[in-house]
Amino acid sequence: MSEVSVPFGNLKLNYLQNKTAIDQAIVEVLERGWFILGEAGRQFEEAFAGYCGASFGIGVGSGTEALHLALLASGVKPGDEVITVANTCVPTLSAISFAGAVPVLVDINPETYTMDPEAIEDRITSRTKVILPVHLYGQCADMDPICAIAHRHGLKVVEDCAQAHGARYLGRVAGTMGEAGCYSFYPSKNLGAYGDAGMVVTQSEDIRDIVKMARNYGEKRRYYHSIKGFNSRMDEMQAAILLARLPHLDEANERRRYIASRYNEAFEDLHILSRPLEAANRHHVYHLYVVQVPHRDDFQDHLRKKGVGTLIHYPIPIHRQESYAECRGQGIYLMRTDEQAEKIASLPLYPEMTDEQVDRVISAVVEWARYQT
Numbered sequence: 001m002s003e004v005s006v007p008f009g010n011l012k013l014n015y016l017q018n019k020t021a022i023d024q025a026i027v028e029v030l031e032r033g034w035f036i037l038g039e040a041g042r043q044f045e046e047a048f049a050g051y052c053g054a055s056f057g058i059g060v061g062s063g064t065e066a067l068h069l070a071l072l073a074s075g076v077k078p079g080d081e082v083i084t085v086a087n088t089c090v091p092t093l094s095a096i097s098f099a100g101a102v103p104v105l106v107d108i109n110p111e112t113y114t115m116d117p118e119a120i121e122d123r124i125t126s127r128t129k130v131i132l133p134v135h136l137y138g139q140c141a142d143m144d145p146i147c148a149i150a151h152r153h154g155l156k157v158v159e160d161c162a163q164a165h166g167a168r169y170l171g172r173v174a175g176t177m178g179e180a181g182c183y184s185f186y187p188s189k190n191l192g193a194y195g196d197a198g199m200v201v202t203q204s205e206d207i208r209d210i211v212k213m214a215r216n217y218g219e220k221r222r223y224y225h226s227i228k229g230f231n232s233r234m235d236e237m238q239a240a241i242l243l244a245r246l247p248h249l250d251e252a253n254e255r256r257r258y259i260a261s262r263y264n265e266a267f268e269d270l271h272i273l274s275r276p277l278e279a280a281n282r283h284h285v286y287h288l289y290v291v292q293v294p295h296r297d298d299f300q301d302h303l304r305k306k307g308v309g310t311l312i313h314y315p316i317p318i319h320r321q322e323s324y325a326e327c328r329g330q331g332i333y334l335m336r337t338d339e340q341a342e343k344i345a346s347l348p349l350y351p352e353m354t355d356e357q358v359d360r361v362i363s364a365v366v367e368w369a370r371y372q373t
């Protein structure tokens with residue numbers, strides 16, 4: 001067998017494949033000499049909001065900031081409760097804490113790994129303000145029932161779309177189903193910058209106006225500050241890079257889906273491993289390809305020896321984190337989250353992978369499965 005290795009990701013390749021356009025975009029920003037809140041930012045806000053089918057896009061400094069400012073703009077005040085999930089990247093929670101709110105965690109659907117709508121209503125109290133579903137691993141949460149519950153209880157829905165650029169639910173793009181959709185353009189996301197960046201997309205003029213002020217010291221127009229704000233702006237260099245990369249997003253997502261279909265097919269008969277479920281009403285963009293396996297250390301070890309990198313997203317659910325000790329008591333509501341945290345593993349999946357590398361991953365996994373029986 002040839003000695004192709006498969007690192008978990010390779011961001012440099014992505015730049016090299018697109019080098020001319022990226023270099024030119026950066027040089028144009030340098031030559032304009034305008035670095036914050038300028039032409040590239042405006043263009044990218046319009047282009048990405050248009051891509052999502054949202055009325056407005058407001059560029060901010062990161063995905064965490066997109067969530068933070070969207071929560072504030074949704075009226076979240078200190079002491080209010082925000083319902084979300086425990087199997088997510090910690091920044092989802094950082095944003096809730098930044099807003100002074102209390103995170104209330106609900107369990108997941110074990111097949112899609114996303115928020116279980118049936119678990120929500122038991123956790124709603126008089127202090128609940130927002131439901132914050134995470135479109136994890138590239139697949140939307142079950143939005144229709146989630147939005148219906150929110151509507152019934154007078155709550156707002158803020159979507160964490162950091163892993164879901166281009167994902168759809170019944171034809172609607174992630175971020176357009178709740179009051180606000182929050183994107184991260186962290187370099188390894190499906191649409192990544194070469195630094196930090198994020199965006200809030202929304203149909204609401206009120207949310208747009210508040211996020212626009214909040215990202216820029218609360219300024220309504222120059223030197224007039226209507227609210228107490230922050231410094232959370234997307235810079236021109238990142239906006240120009242993202243603008244150059246956006247036209248390739250759908251093609252890159254298609255490549256991700258193709259690689260996922262190769263994995264799905266190859267692993268179909270391996271009963272020891274469970275494959276990710278693609279819900280019928282959703283368009284999955286495979287930010288991550290997550291399987292569940294027994295003896296996970298062994299699985300990772302075997303793949304490592306075959307040159308295949310794996311990671312775990314996420315090994316420690318929020319209520320088991322030191323920083324969120326306040327949530328520990330909520331563990332009783334999170335049995336499925338705890339159970340899957342022991343078994344999940346992410347395989348390499350990114351558009352720049354060669355077919356040979358895909359084959360390599362498949363043969364390493366199939367070989368491991370054979371040892372197990």
Ligand SMILES: *Cc1c(COP(=O)(O)O)cnc(C)c1O
Nearest residue numbers: 062063064089091092162184186
């Ligand atoms: C990456 C990520 C974030 C945070 O984005 P940053 O741009 O790194 O702040 C939030 N939520 C989820 C689910 C993420 O994957």
